Amino acid sequence: MNIPVELAERFDRNELVAAIAQDGTTREVLMLAWMNREALTLTLTTGRATYWSRSRSALWVKGESSGHTQEVKSVLLDCDSDAILLLVDQVGAACHTGDRTCFHSQMMLEIEPN
Amino acid sequence: MNIPVELAERFDRNELVAAIAQDGTTREVLMLAWMNREALTLTLTTGRATYWSRSRSALWVKGESSGHTQEVKSVLLDCDSDAILLLVDQVGAACHTGDRTCFHSQMMLEIEPN
Numbered sequence: 729m730n731i732p733v734e735l736a737e738r739f740d741r742n743e744l745v746a747a748i749a750q751d752g753t754t755r756e757v758l759m760l761a762w763m764n765r766e767a768l769t770l771t772l773t774t775g776r777a778t779y780w781s782r783s784r785s786a787l788w789v790k791g792e793s794s795g796h797t798q799e800v801k802s803v804l805l806d807c808d809s810d811a812i813l814l815l816v817d818q819v820g821a822a823c824h825t826g827d828r829t830c831f832h833s834q835m836m837l838e839i840e841p842n
Numbered sequence: 843m844n845i846p847v848e849l850a851e852r853f854d855r856n857e858l859v860a861a862i863a864q865d866g867t868t869r870e871v872l873m874l875a876w877m878n879r880e881a882l883t884l885t886l887t888t889g890r891a892t893y894w895s896r897s898r899s900a901l902w903v904k905g906e907s908s909g910h911t912q913e914v915k916s917v918l919l920d921c922d923s924d925a926i927l928l929l930v931d932q933v934g935a936a937c938h939t940g941d942r943t944c945f946h947s948q949m950m951l952e953i954e955p956n
Contacts, residue, residue, distance in 0.1 A: 753925050760920065810874075835918065837914065
């Protein structure tokens with residue numbers, strides 16, 4: 729497993745990284761979750777998106793119980809090694825509410841967009 | 843400023859929320875940064891993406907020095923109120939490296955994608 733040094737050091741300090749899942753076809757942003765070293769390693773070696781649940785303090789293979797898995801097509805690390813972008817094939821809904829994406833609550837801009 | 847209760851409580855506890863900037867036209871994911879209440883309020887009232895810099899402990903109007911601003915078209919909150927998705931018009935490069943997106947480092951999947 730070839731993890732870049734800066735990211736490995738982050739994991740050594742027990743820091744998590746944010747992981748964004750984006751639909752590889754529609755480019756819709758589906759959800760944001762968290763990864764530790766083991767979650768990232770499993771994601772890269774199984775091709776199935778795996779996160780670290782902060783509320784349950786446990787690894788979480790996305791869709792393991794719901795069937796709404798994410799097959800990972802591509803994994804990209806950002807410039808300061810604290811965020812990961814997954815391009816995925818989403819089976820069914822990404823959100824536990826049944827919505828396709830977790831980002832479904834529009835906030836009101838108080839100016840008129842250009 | 844109409845901030846949903848769960849998000850307001852998060853800010854009251856001095857927690858930050860992750861903010862993903864996505865190009866509103868190409869749907870490319872550009873960067874991930876952080877927001878506190880003031881950063882979100884400024885984003886919603888000025889229409890210009892504003893973040894909280896954790897390293898500098900200061901508000902950060904994206905592009906204020908580089909000119910690489912983000913004009914915000916839409917703001918979406920996720921289902922558990924700890925992440926925000928901004929759809930933006932990105933002027934120039936989002937990344938300080940000069941790349942269009944901060945997610946430019948591909949990690950190797952160790953299985954063959956389906």
